[in-house]
Amino acid sequence: MPVEVRLPTIFRQHANGQAKLTVDASTVSELFDELTAAYPGLGGQLLGEDGQMHKFVNVYRNDEDIRYLDKLDTPLSSGDVVSILPAVAGGQ
Amino acid sequence: MQHGEARFDRRHVEAMIAHCITGLPDEACGLLVGPLDPVTFAPTGDVERVVPCRNVDKSARTYSVHPQDHVRAMNAAQDEGLDVVGVFHSHTHSDAYPSPTDVRQAPDPTWLYVLVSLKDPEPTVRTYRIVDGDIIEAGMIVTG
Secondary structure: OEEEEEOOHHHHHHHOOOOEEEEEOOEHHHHHHHHHHHOHHHHHHHEOOOOOEOOOEEEEEOOEEHHHOOHHHOEOOOOOEEEEEEOOEEEO | OEEEEEEEEHHHHHHHHHHHHHHOOOOOEEEEEEOEOOOOOOEOOEOOEEEEEOEOOOOOOEEEEOHHHHHHHHHHHHHOOOEEEEEEEEEOOOOOOOOHHHHHOOOOOOOEEEEEEOOOOOOEEEEEEEEOOEEEEEEEEEEO
16 A cells, blocks of 8 residues: 655665655555665665664654554555654753 | 855744743754755755754753654655754753764754754854764854
8 A cells, every 4th residue: 555755864865865755565564675675775774684673763654653553563554654764862 | 164054044043042941951952944955955054944842851961852843844844845954952051062972863964953052141053064973063144
């Protein structure tokens, strides 16, 4: 089912500069597989060698953090928007 | 060393300072929205909007932009053909200069990093880029 993916500036270089992509996927894991197949450089930005999400990457399904849903198994429906973004943090 | 320019409207600077003062005694943070170069996809240095965000850490020493605020800011900006092009945060008791933590955690070398120091009675605002661990001050042009 078609899902819209939103990418931040830091990841866009790996996706031919695109901010919005449409991907067919029924879970976040499938979506990551599709993204990695289409844009190999993007895969390493999202997942570590252990296959888990990098801790400095946040993924939202619509307005919800997938860490509080089913993580990579979070189901997706047609028309969902999956936003991928870097953690933004610091301190004095 | 200065690199490029960051262009703000005066009301953006005032909004950042106001959000940082409101957040005391904790650090406060927010995002900058602006256009990208159509060829390089890098931010042009123009800031069209500042978006105050929640500091998840609720700390006087660290900040983390609430990712839900980030998602909303990014998607709204992209719907307008803009994007998130930087971040601002306060240093409540230190200078307007990126800390080692700020440098280590800087998410994007093309972004603008605005520091608002509240250590003196008069706030100080300065803007940088952080590229491969190097701190590069950006010329800050404020109009309006």
